[in-house]
Every structure is written in C-alpha cells, then in structure tokens.
Amino acid sequence: MKITVVGTGYVGLVSGTCFAETGNKVTCVDIDEKKVQKLANGTITIYEPGLEKLFQRNLKEERLIFTTDLAEGIKEADIIFLALPTPPGEDGSADLKYVLGVAEQIGKLLVGYKVIVNKSTVPVGTAQKVHNAIRKNYNGEFDVVSNPEFLREGVAVDDFMKPDRVVVGTSSERAKKLMSELYAPYVRQGNPVIFMDEPSAELTKYAANSFLATKITFMNEIARLCELLGADVDMVRKGIGTDERIGKRFLFPGIGYGGSCFPKDVQALVRSSHEVDYDFKILESVMQVNEDQKLHLLPKIKKYFNGNLVGKHFALWGLAFKPNTDDIREAPALYIIKALVGEGATVTAYDPEAMPNVKAQVNDIINYAETQYDALKEADALIIATEWNEFRTPEFEKIAAGLKSKVIFDGRNVFDLQHMESLGFHYESVGRKPITK
Ligand SMILES: NC(=O)C1=CN([C@@H]2O[C@H](COP(=O)(O)OP(=O)(O)OC[C@H]3O[C@@H](n4cnc5c(N)ncnc54)[C@H](O)[C@@H]3O)[C@@H](O)[C@H]2O)C=CC1
Numbered sequence: 001m002k003i004t005v006v007g008t009g010y011v012g013l014v015s016g017t018c019f020a021e022t023g024n025k026v027t028c029v030d031i032d033e034k035k036v037q038k039l040a041n042g043t044i045t046i047y048e049p050g051l052e053k054l055f056q057r058n059l060k061e062e063r064l065i066f067t068t069d070l071a072e073g074i075k076e077a078d079i080i081f082l083a084l085p086t087p088p089g090e091d092g093s094a095d096l097k098y099v100l101g102v103a104e105q106i107g108k109l110l111v112g113y114k115v116i117v118n119k120s121t122v123p124v125g126t127a128q129k130v131h132n133a134i135r136k137n138y139n140g141e142f143d144v145v146s147n148p149e150f151l152r153e154g155v156a157v158d159d160f161m162k163p164d165r166v167v168v169g170t171s172s173e174r175a176k177k178l179m180s181e182l183y184a185p186y187v188r189q190g191n192p193v194i195f196m197d198e199p200s201a202e203l204t205k206y207a208a209n210s211f212l213a214t215k216i217t218f219m220n221e222i223a224r225l226c227e228l229l230g231a232d233v234d235m236v237r238k239g240i241g242t243d244e245r246i247g248k249r250f251l252f253p254g255i256g257y258g259g260s261c262f263p264k265d266v267q268a269l270v271r272s273s274h275e276v277d278y279d280f281k282i283l284e285s286v287m288q289v290n291e292d293q294k295l296h297l298l299p300k301i302k303k304y305f306n307g308n309l310v311g312k313h314f315a316l317w318g319l320a321f322k323p324n325t326d327d328i329r330e331a332p333a334l335y336i337i338k339a340l341v342g343e344g345a346t347v348t349a350y351d352p353e354a355m356p357n358v359k360a361q362v363n364d365i366i367n368y369a370e371t372q373y374d375a376l377k378e379a380d381a382l383i384i385a386t387e388w389n390e391f392r393t394p395e396f397e398k399i400a401a402g403l404k405s406k407v408i409f410d411g412r413n414v415f416d417l418q419h420m421e422s423l424g425f426h427y428e429s430v431g432r433k434p435i436t437k
C-alpha cells in the first residue's frame, strides 16, 4: 500500500518506519527542512530503541522517503496519516491549528479517493472538523478516519509492531477495508482491530491516557499515605497488583508523570468536559496532585539540610521524563532543577540521552557531567529523577567516594531499602520508610 505520514516526530517517524517495515511504500512529509534533510540522508532525529535498524533498512530499500513537499508527498497515497502536534492552547484545550491547517492544504491537493487518518491525539469532533476543512476545497470522494496511537516512547517500535489493540473510528466501509488490510500484519497475535464510530475512537485515546495518569496518581497518593502511616508502598503495590482486576502495571509511585502526553491530554479532557458543562472532578484532582508530586522530594531535601539550600550542591541522575528516551517535555527533573536553583543551590546533572535537550532549554543554569559518577563530585547529596537501568546497580563505593556525604534522595525507588541501610547511606525515597543516618 502507498502511505503518507504528515509530521515526522515521535509518532510520525515510528509509524512511518513501521509501516514501511511490512512492505508498504511510505512517504514522510514534514515542514522542518533540517529534519527532512537529516532523515533523507540517513540520520535519525530521535532516540528510540530499535528504530535505527528498521529506519536504515527501509531507507536503503527505498520504502521510506522524506520530503517537505506535501503535494508531492500525497500524490500517490492510498492513506494519508496526520501525525501532527496537538499542543495545549492557552486555555488547556488541544490546539488544532496544525491538524486543521494541513487538512485545508490537503483539500486543495486531493485528486481521487483517499483516506485521511487522524493519528494525532485530538478531541471528540475533530474527524468532522478535518472533514469540513478538506471539503472546503475538494468536492470529490474521501474519508476521514480516527486512528489514535497508543505507543509509548522508549518501547515505541515494539508497541507499534505488536499493539495490544488498534482502534479505528470510521463510518465508511471502504475506509474500514483499507485500514483492516493495512493493520493485518500487526495484529497477527490475535490482538484486535476495534472498529467504532469516530467520536468514540477520539474519546478512547483520552480515556486511556487519563485512566493511566489516574492510576499512577492514585499510587502517588497511597505512597504519601504510606509515609505518614509507616507502611511500605512497595508492599502495598504488590499486594494490590496481584489482583487481576487491578493489574501489576502502572502502579509505580514516583515524582509524578511527565512527558508530552499525559499532562496535556488530561488537561485537554478536563477542558473538553467544561465545554459540555461537565466537571470532571477526578481528573481535576489528578492534575493538582501531579503538580505537587513533581516536587515531592523537595521538603525532604530541605528538612535534611535544616531548611536552607543556599550554597548546597546536588548531583542529579536522570533528566528525561522516563528512561529510554531523550524526551524532556514536562520532565519532573526540570521542576526539581528550577526549585533547587530557586533555593540558591547548584546542580550537576547526568542523563544518558537527554542532556543535549536540557542544554538547549536551560543551558548553563546547571552543569553537565560526562558520566554518572563525575556528576557526584563535591555534591552534598545525590537526587535520582529517572530510573535508567544503569542507575539501578551502580558502584556504591564510587557514589560514597564522590559525594561529600552519603546522602541519596530517590524519586523513583530504584534501590532496595535493606541494601541502603547496610551500606550506611542516608536514603529517602517515595512511600517507603526513610533510612536515616
Ligand atoms: N509522543 C508520543 O509518544 C505520542 C504522541 N501522540 C500524539 O501524536 C501527535 C504527534 O505527537 P509527536 O509525534 O510526539 O509530536 P512531535 O512534535 O514529535 O512531531 C510533530 C512533527 O510535525 C511536524 N509538523 C508541524 N507542522 C507541520 C506541517 N504543517 N506539515 C508537516 N509537518 C509538520 C513537526 O515539524 C514535527 O516534526 C500528538 O497529537 C500527540 O499527542 C500519540 C501517542 C504517543
């Protein structure tokens, strides 16, 4: 099949590459000339495990091409995917200017039947808006389909190639047939393509992200309660996660959810609810609790240093909003940096992938280290903000040697409490008893 993907960011590049991997001919269109040039020359623009190999293979086989020319890009396409940004507008609702702008352009360029697919996360009613935007300039046949994407950064290739499910919102039999053919190779494991109407598909995406954000936030509140009542959140997590109705996944407490999607999508759903005079109370609370949670370590750190962080120096391990990505959008680490610097402290950070992005954003507000151990030099304490695998079993003697004193504040519960006690660290984490020295 001939596929065009408009927008070559995380979702567009992963989708485009994975569609090419099963033999489709894929054209990726982006307005960012530098990005397109890089990609066309074989340089991948995001860090995503497993993507590079597939990208290089399909580029070489000429199943994957890149262009800035929308007209050229969509000329041959059977299906056009829109993987465009939907950032929060001023009022928190999803800003549809990219999606509707491109839809209008497409309307001017269409010749013959094509399926236009919303892969961006968009509010209920957007399929209809895209339809109207295309219809403004085009009288021929076309269908608009809602096909939200559920991939996670860091495991995006696996999620795309072996999805739990594919959701397709359409009322057109013709579009349904094309979408079934396209996704057949990806749902071989018996996982379903679920067909539904467009509004239900659009809402499914927000419901999924909001539910997961709520699940995490619930555990963050349980963790707070554990700290106050003397319980251990790891035990509680295991105790409830074994109940199949609850499930083991997404129960890990920490310093809040970040990333480009949970924060904006929860906010957008609250906003959509307001538009129909519905007060989505749970989600309002989720947003509030998550804001507080990002700085959950701060009072612990301040208390340890007797309320005064002026002149204190901190090592910070982890900047990305989660491991295995260089994405720092809404990363809790950035909030911690801002708070520490605001209190008069200095920070040296290390992250395996995200340092260039942080440098581009906050530059020399903090220092950057070459290795996780270099970051520790002369630091009064180590703070862990992202649970990269390489932080899980570090050389503790090197940590002890690097820090001024053996003090760790862990926002992701990466170390075992007994182990930390036996090593003689002052160790505070989330929802577990502090090991005090
Ligand atoms: N990042 C993720 O893990 C996931 C994101 N989503 C949703 O997918 C959508 C896209 O997200 P990302 O890929 O993360 O965004 P992104 O910001 O990484 O990529 C968007 C791309 O669109 C390009 N673009 C902007 N305007 C354009 C135009 N007029 N013509 C052509 N290209 C244009 C940008 O240059 C950029 O390369 C959003 O709605 C997001 O909520 C859904 C599931 C997962």
Ligand SMILES: O=C(O)[C@H]1O[C@H](OP(=O)(O)OP(=O)(O)OC[C@H]2O[C@@H](n3ccc(=O)[nH]c3=O)[C@H](O)[C@@H]2O)[C@H](O)[C@@H](O)[C@@H]1O
Pocket (backbone or CB within 6 Å): 121, 149, 150, 151, 152, 153, 154, 209, 212, 216, 249, 250, 251, 252, 253, 254, 255, 256, 257, 258, 259, 260, 261, 262, 321, 322
């Ligand atoms: O719409 C999207 O963009 C995507 O958003 C999330 O994916 P992603 O943001 O890549 O990352 P997650 O693995 O979901 O983690 C999100 C945040 O929650 C935090 N988290 C996750 C799980 C957990 O148990 N505890 C926890 O604090 C992570 O640290 C991270 O900050 C969803 O998991 C994807 O299904 C969805 O497609």
